[in-house]
Amino acid sequence: MASCPKELIRNGPTKGMQFTRQQAERLFERYFNKKISWFEVCDSGLNNLLFFIDCENDPQRYVLKICGNVWTKLKTESEVCAIELVHRHTTIPLPQIIGYSSDKSNEFEIEWIVMTRLEGKPLRSSSNDKDIWPQLTIQQQKSIIDQLAQYVSQLHFNIPRRNLIGNYQFNGQIGEHSDRMGPWKNYMDYYNDRLQRQIKTLKEDPLFQPIRDQVLQMIKEFQSLSFPDFKDVENVFTHFDLGVQNLIVNDENEISGIIDWEWAGSYPVCEEYFRSYKPIIYNQQLKEYLYSKLEQFNVQTPNTIPHFNLLEKMSDLLLSIVPWYLTSLVNCDHPTVEKELLVIPDKVKLILQQIKLILK
Secondary structure (H helix, E strand, O other): OOOOOOOOOOOOOOOOOOOHHHHHHHHHHHHHOOOOEEEEOOOOOEEEEEEEEEEEEEEEEEEEEEEEOOOHHHHHHHHHHHHHHHHOOOOOOOOEEEEEEEEOOOOOOOOEEEEEEOOOOOOOOHHHOOOOOOHHHHHHHHHHHHHHHHHHHHHHHHHOOOOOEEEEEEOOEEEEEOOOOOOOOOOOHHHHHHHHHHHHHHHHHHHHHHHHHHHHHHHHHHHHOOOOOOOOOEEEEEEEOOHHHHEEEEEOOOOEEOOOOOOOOOEEEHHHHHHHOOOOOOHHHHHHHHHHEEEOOOOOOOOOOHHHHHHHHHHHHHHHHHHHHHOEOOOOOOHHHHHHHHHHHHHHHHHHHHHHHOOO
């Protein structure tokens, strides 16, 4: 997924949200009968507020995760369910859920999760001096890939597979995606629902008016094409964002935990390669090594997934129609916006041509 230009400001899911130490103290005292001794505001992601917490007379350390205000119930429960599912079926190191609330009618009017804090540091950081991955030798990076491949194989083969596409529920069934779409019976239903959402934004958001007709015409052309049914593309349990930023390592550069399971669920195996393994896949040598290690565990890779090239281009098209970072903008009049808009039709046109060539 493309990154947002730094000069663009979005009304993201955590815009305007805050949570104070005093509120955290009330939460921990009420739900866990613990008194906070240390409270640290973390570099929060796009979707959540994060805090590190220590408590008096308690050697365990904690993470308090507060869900962005865009979502209601589903994303919080999906993450809790995914973490518990992975604990139940695998040996993968990950946080333990201590407690959560997916109901904003609580006294804090937010959805929250308290989980244990893993020992170690993330492999990737926005801070250059804390960014571990680029400082490692190629052999150290390969050693981490060896460990990662073993854990991915457990996700794919230890956790019961489902015919439906979507997020796991506490009853073991597959339910809606966190954005209240799905579940889906097949890949094309999954794809077309997301395409319709992009079309809706394209039509309704005034920002896209200058390029709307051009892009809509190309979408219409895309929809007239004949596609395989993709029935041979398997669903697996996937983390959905398994980049090195979500890998925690100890001082020996061993993976001591995997974090951020909020998007995990039952999804077509190809989706894993559209969203995960960054920046490993940006290095050709490491990408080939990753795929070879995964294949040793019988995990499907772009080398073995049916129709992968076509699926990848379809995904590229979907994301290019309405780039996520051009939605919910505060500074719509910034010159960068016009520049970004103007490249959309050419990019969509190029991808459409590539799709046609593959289908020939």
